[in-house]
Amino acid sequence: MGAELAEAKAHWQAERSGRSIPVEVCYDDKTGRIVVDFENGATFMVPARALEGLANASEDELAEVELLGETGLHWETLDVDYTITGLMNGIFGSRSFMDAQRPGGLSRSPAKVEASRRNGSKGGRPRKVQKTTAIE
Numbered sequence: 001m002g003a004e005l006a007e008a009k010a011h012w013q014a015e016r017s018g019r020s021i022p023v024e025v026c027y028d029d030k031t032g033r034i035v036v037d038f039e040n041g042a043t044f045m046v047p048a049r050a051l052e053g054l055a056n057a058s059e060d061e062l063a064e065v066e067l068l069g070e071t072g073l074h075w076e077t078l079d080v081d082y083t084i085t086g087l088m089n090g091i092f093g094s095r096s097f098m099d100a101q102r103p104g105g106l107s108r109s110p111a112k113v114e115a116s117r118r119n120g121s122k123g124g125r126p127r128k129v130q131k132t133t134a135i136e
Contacts, residue, residue: 053078
């Protein structure tokens with residue numbers, strides 16, 4: 001078991017050395033953003049109310065954000081957690097939440113998929129006809 005623990009620690013150190021370490025997080029009420037500062041001087045910001053579980057939170061609840069180790073954000077009162085890496089990759093909630101946030105044309109509901117298949121079997125969308133005008 002000692003060898004496994006040593007291997008796990010070595011793996012953790014290697015992974016940790018390849019990323020920036022967050023040192024502080026706060027909610028900026030002027031901009032409505034969660035701000036994460038890293039030890040290398042970098043800063044990451046994300047709109048707080050764009051995150052699942054935070055849209056209806058009060059300003060005080062949003063300000064309760066705290067670092068969860070070196071990898072996450074946590075709101076105790078709201079029982080909401082996010083990984084910093086996930087946020088940086090644009091993951092602002094569950095798959096169903098993210099799908100609901102997509103613009104209408106990008107939605108992938110079962111009804112849209114089926115309608116697209118039916119239209120495709122008919123030859124697809126009709127081609128636009130360009131109108132030409134004769135110059136005299």
